Structure formats: C-alpha cells, structure tokens
Amino acid sequence: MTTRKRRPSGEASREHILSIALGLFREKGFDGTTMRDIAAAAGLSLGAAYYWFPSKEALVLAYYARQQDAHAAASREALERLPDLRSRLGAVMHAKLDMLKEDRKLLRAILRSTLGADEPTSVFSAETSEVRGQAIAIFLDAIGKDESVPEDARPLFAQALWTLHLGLLLYFVNDTSEDQTKTRALVDGSLDLVCNLAPPMLGPMRAEITALLQNAGLFAAKK
Amino acid sequence: MTTRKRRPSGEASREHILSIALGLFREKGFDGTTMRDIAAAAGLSLGAAYYWFPSKEALVLAYYARQQDAHAAASREALERLPDLRSRLGAVMHAKLDMLKEDRKLLRAILRSTLGADEPTSVFSAETSEVRGQAIAIFLDAIGKDESVPEDARPLFAQALWTLHLGLLLYFVNDTSEDQTKTRALVDGSLDLVCNLAPPMLGPMRAEITALLQNAGLFAAKK
DNA sequence: AAGCAAATCTGAACGCGTTCAGATTTGCTC
DNA sequence: GAGCAAATCTGAACGCGTTCAGATTTGCTT
Missing domain, CATH: 1.10.10.60 (Homeodomain-like)
Structure with a gap:
C-alpha cells in the first residue's frame, strides 16, 4: 500500500x-x-x-507542462527587468514564440486536439487546468501593479491577454513568412491596440463584461 | 473522357x-x-x-455544406423581415444555434479537427473557404445598409462577427445548461456589447486595425 | 536467504481508418 | 447485341493506437 x-x-x-x-x-x-x-x-x-x-496524447500533455515551466522561467527574468506594461507584455509573448519556434510543425499537428473540451489535450479541459492557470498567472505578473489597469480589472485583463495569446499561437503555427515575421508584427500591433484600448474600455464597460463572462462561467468570480 | x-x-x-x-x-x-x-x-x-x-472527414465536409445552405435559407427569411442591425444579428446567430442544437454532440466530436489549417475540415482550410465565404456573407447581409456602420467598414465588421460566432459555437457545443440558455445569454450580451462598442471604436481605430489584419493576411484587401 | 507484493515490462491481439488490385455493372457505339 | 471503357463496387490486407493477461524484476520484511 x-x-x-x-x-x-x-x-x-x-x-x-x-x-x-x-x-x-x-x-x-x-x-x-x-x-x-x-x-x-x-x-x-x-x-x-x-x-x-496511457496514450499518445499523454505525451503531448507532458510536453505542455515542460513548455509551461520553461516559459514561466524565461518570463520571470524579463519581468524583473522591464518596468512598463507594454514592454512586459511584449516580452512575455515574444518569449513564448521564441521557445516554440522550432516546434511549429509539431504544434500544428497537435492543434487538432486543442479545441473541444472533451479531449484531454484541449486548452479548456480539466486535465490542462493547472497549466492553463500558470499561463494566465504569467500575464497577471506582466500586468503587475501597472496603474493604467485598475486593480480589480487585472484578472479579467490577464485572461483576455491569454485568449489573445491563444489566437496568436494559432496564427503562428501556420505562419509561413520568414522567421514568422508576420506573427511578430501581429503580436506588436495587437498589443499596441490592446494597451491603447483597454484603459478607456475597461472603465465604462468593465462591469457588464465581467457579469457576462461570469454568468457564462468563462471567468471565475473572485475568491 | x-x-x-x-x-x-x-x-x-x-x-x-x-x-x-x-x-x-x-x-x-x-x-x-x-x-x-x-x-x-x-x-x-x-x-x-x-x-x-475519400475519408471519414469528407463526410464532415459534406455536413458543413448542408448546414451552411440551411443557415443561409433560414437567415434570408429573417433578414427580409427585420429592420434594425441588432435584431438582424440576433436572428442570424440564434438561427444557427437552433439549427445545430440537435448536433451538439456531433459537433463536439468534430471540433477537434476544426483548428489547424492543415486539416481539410479546419474552418481555416482551403477546402472550406467556400463555405466560410458564404458564412461571412450572411453577416454582411445582416449588416445590410445600417448607417451606424460606415460602408467601407462593413466587410471588416462582418468578419469580426463571424469570428465571434465561431467562439460562441465553441461555447455552445460544451454548454450543459438547460436548452443551452447560457449560450443564448452570451449571444445576446455579446451582441449588445458589440453594437455599442463597434461604432465608436470603428471610427478612430479602423485604419490601424484594417492595416494590421491585412498585413497578416487575415483580411482581404478590397478587390 | 526466502518470500512476497508492488512495480515494471512483454508481445500477441483487437478494432479502427484507409488502400488497392481486381470484379462487376452501366451506358454508349457500331 | 457485341464490344468496350468508364463508373461503381468488393473484400482482403496494412499499419496504426490501444488493451490485456501474464511474465519478470525490484525492494522490502522476516
């Protein structure tokens, strides 16, 4: 026993x-x-x-965990160094792409099972919730105590950034441009937009958006 | 021959x-x-x-085409009847959910292959581009000549709505609430937000967003 | 050292999606 | 209606992921 x-x-x-x-x-x-x-x-x-x-997909799950640890380590270093929100977010996102750039082919093959909450390798599944939580936490760290984002809006913003990062990864794995320059540009452009948009939007709409997502179970009520 | x-x-x-x-x-x-x-x-x-x-997935492709035709037909009827943007968009989205509500289990199983541009059943693949174009066209029809959306912003807005609709479908197939009430609420809440947000946002930011997406090849330049 | 249960490993077998060489049927021409 | 090529169909076979009943090894207790 x-x-x-x-x-x-x-x-x-x-x-x-x-x-x-x-x-x-x-x-x-x-x-x-x-x-x-x-x-x-x-x-x-x-x-x-x-x-x-127990399955071929279980190897993928272990791969997720490995990459997540590596990304957390790489981000921590950058976050200790950079002061402003925009550059911190950029560092986190680009660090992830740097780490995954040799694995685009592998990720493309894996992507098929990353939707659909059924699949154990889904980014939404219970099996990946720990890795997912860690990934969202990195964005929370990146936001840090930046005063342009009100404190009680930070978890919501972090989750929004994680969702954006998923979309960017989807683009990344299929990006055939040299060294994935297109993805890099998309990352920077998106972050510029988000950093300009988020503060004004988070004010008037925050309550409605939060309520909507909480009712849908897409955003955890604060504990 | x-x-x-x-x-x-x-x-x-x-x-x-x-x-x-x-x-x-x-x-x-x-x-x-x-x-x-x-x-x-x-x-x-x-x-x-x-x-x-030629494959089991080819049956899925044929299923897409069937549903797309049915949705176009169902939407056309509603669009001829409803005058304002918000209710037209609601009608289109809810019509789709009505049509698919018996197939949630099937769609959940299929979802695995709807990402990853490799897969022929991906929503982004070349094989589905015709169906995809038709789906976006429905949203363009729903926007119609509504004056709150500037004419040259309509294609961009239609594509944004299609993307939103994909996300909502992902939620839908995993929605265990009675009659998928949660999805219905999410549809209505999202559309309220989008209809309030889009006009003010489309003004100042439209040029930047359009340029960003066009450079990424995510939005076709006007022909 | 003997005994033993848990941990670790083996290889045959199963059902699946897919392929393919060849059989059969269909519609046409003369 | 004889001949023929294209269209349609057949069923055995292949390689895959996965399962499982049982063999072997390990670490511990006595």
Whole structure:
C-alpha cells in the first residue's frame, strides 16, 4: 500500500521516453511517429511505453507542462527587468514564440486536439487546468501593479491577454513568412491596440463584461 | 473522357451514404460510428463508401455544406423581415444555434479537427473557404445598409462577427445548461456589447486595425 | 536467504481508418 | 447485341493506437 515510493529507474524511464518521443515528433511529425517507433527508439517494448504514458496524447500533455515551466522561467527574468506594461507584455509573448519556434510543425499537428473540451489535450479541459492557470498567472505578473489597469480589472485583463495569446499561437503555427515575421508584427500591433484600448474600455464597460463572462462561467468570480 | 456525366444511381448513392452517416453520427457519436457501420447500414461494402467519400472527414465536409445552405435559407427569411442591425444579428446567430442544437454532440466530436489549417475540415482550410465565404456573407447581409456602420467598414465588421460566432459555437457545443440558455445569454450580451462598442471604436481605430489584419493576411484587401 | 507484493515490462491481439488490385455493372457505339 | 471503357463496387490486407493477461524484476520484511 506504499504507493508513494519513487523508483529512480522508473521515473528515469518516463523522462527517457518523453525525450525520445519529442525528438521523433520534431523529426518526423506527430502522425509520422508511431508508438512502436517511440518504444523501439527508447529500447523498450510497446507495452512499456503505454505503462508510462496511457496514450499518445499523454505525451503531448507532458510536453505542455515542460513548455509551461520553461516559459514561466524565461518570463520571470524579463519581468524583473522591464518596468512598463507594454514592454512586459511584449516580452512575455515574444518569449513564448521564441521557445516554440522550432516546434511549429509539431504544434500544428497537435492543434487538432486543442479545441473541444472533451479531449484531454484541449486548452479548456480539466486535465490542462493547472497549466492553463500558470499561463494566465504569467500575464497577471506582466500586468503587475501597472496603474493604467485598475486593480480589480487585472484578472479579467490577464485572461483576455491569454485568449489573445491563444489566437496568436494559432496564427503562428501556420505562419509561413520568414522567421514568422508576420506573427511578430501581429503580436506588436495587437498589443499596441490592446494597451491603447483597454484603459478607456475597461472603465465604462468593465462591469457588464465581467457579469457576462461570469454568468457564462468563462471567468471565475473572485475568491 | 466524358467525365461530366451524372449517374443518377451514383449521386443517389452519395446522398444515401451521407444521410445514413449523419444519422449514425447523431445516434452513436462520431467516434462511435465506424466506416464499416456506415457502409453496412447503407447496404454497401466498405470500399463503396470510400469510393464516394475519400475519408471519414469528407463526410464532415459534406455536413458543413448542408448546414451552411440551411443557415443561409433560414437567415434570408429573417433578414427580409427585420429592420434594425441588432435584431438582424440576433436572428442570424440564434438561427444557427437552433439549427445545430440537435448536433451538439456531433459537433463536439468534430471540433477537434476544426483548428489547424492543415486539416481539410479546419474552418481555416482551403477546402472550406467556400463555405466560410458564404458564412461571412450572411453577416454582411445582416449588416445590410445600417448607417451606424460606415460602408467601407462593413466587410471588416462582418468578419469580426463571424469570428465571434465561431467562439460562441465553441461555447455552445460544451454548454450543459438547460436548452443551452447560457449560450443564448452570451449571444445576446455579446451582441449588445458589440453594437455599442463597434461604432465608436470603428471610427478612430479602423485604419490601424484594417492595416494590421491585412498585413497578416487575415483580411482581404478590397478587390 | 526466502518470500512476497508492488512495480515494471512483454508481445500477441483487437478494432479502427484507409488502400488497392481486381470484379462487376452501366451506358454508349457500331 | 457485341464490344468496350468508364463508373461503381468488393473484400482482403496494412499499419496504426490501444488493451490485456501474464511474465519478470525490484525492494522490502522476516
């Protein structure tokens, strides 16, 4: 009944499989990589791979968690350095793109399962809620104590920025322009607009928007 | 070489398969219905089903086209009757939800492939561009000649409304409230906001927004 | 060291979407 | 109606993700 014992060799297996899998995904694409490929490359049987990851999508979930940690670390550094809202938001968004730029092909293959709250890999699913919360928290950090955004509007604004960032990622993975310059321009243009728009809009409309989203369950009432 | 001959029995086969397939999808879900089920229920062999629809997803594409036609017809009637912008937009959006309310389960299963421009069933793919154009045209019709929206801002506004409608559909298919009342409220609340917001915003910011989207290729320059 | 349960691994098997080489039917020409 | 090519259909086969009954290994207790 001692279920919390860590088997060093066991967790190492898990990490090993994940690394091998991500390498193969990047090299041959998500669909082009079979679970049998992954198991063979990791020196294990097919069943062993399924012992550590109950499905191919579970590997994607683990990938999310890895990227989220890396993004949080990369953002923290920038947030300690930059003072103004606009540049902080830019740093956070561009840091994410920098991190994901080698994985656009992989993300494109994965995107199919990122809608639809059913799918465990959906950005809206219960399984990803922790990662999602961390991602929104980064934007909350980026807003920080900037006085142009009233304190009680910050959670709403952070969630809006996260939603914008999802849309930008969708554009990013399909962006064929050199070095994804188009996405970079879209990020900067959107943020300019948002930073100009948000303060005036947040005033008169904030109460209505908040009520609307809360009724829909799309925005958590403050705890 | 006479490739344009219509075989009545042939096209009938196609329609028959599609009807059977949609019935099974509604009854047993998308994943719960196999191509073998469809072929058997249609009284054909597996290969014959693949002769008419090159993939399971192709059935989804045909379903899109059917729904789009039905929505256009339902909207046309309402648009001839209603004079003001707000009620026209409400009619169009609610007509769509009325039409799809029996298919929420099916749509949820399908949603997985509606992102990612790779997938042929993506709302952004080349394969669906015709359907997409028709859907945007409905919103253009709904705006009509309403004077609160400047003429040259109408295409942009129509596309924004279509994007909003996509988001609302995403909420709709996962809405577990009775009769999807929450979605209905969200539709009405969003449209109230948009109708109040759009005119003042479209003034000062229109040029910037249009330029931003055109550079990103997200909005076609006027032809 | 013997015993044992949990942790870890194996490989065959299943059902699925899809493909394909070839059979059959249809509509046409002479 | 004989001949023929295109249209339509057949069913076996393939590779995939996933499952599972059972084998093996590990760490602990006595």
